[in-house]
Amino acid sequence: MKHEMAELSMRNEELEKELRRANRVVSGAWEQIDVLRHSSSWRATAPVRAFKTRLRGALR
Template sequence: MSGETHQDEEIRKLRSALRESQRQVTELGQKVEQLEKDLRISRRKLAGAWEQLEALRHSSSWQMTAPLRGVKSVLRRAIRR
């Protein structure tokens, strides 16, 4: 009995499609995991950068140079006019 029935052929096609769908789900799951990992790393880097920025803004040198930055802003506005 070498000939497949129509139902057998349909079952074979559906099983093949199911395997392909399962493969895609697995692949997409792996991509999601990698993206979540990348996001966690990016968030840690961003938090570190914010901490450094805040440390700089609260440093004595930043506070002592505040008047100079203020004068610089005033001069820039005056030049643009």
């Protein structure tokens, strides 16, 4: 029983480390998206994206 508890505790620690690592990756991705959306190129291409969205809606 103690052996099983120790194994489960180790597995739990491994999963927590993996979760922290995944959260860092996701956080980094959100930061990159935020940088992109605040870039001058994103603002400059906004009219093109808006037109494309309207065109897509009109073709449906």
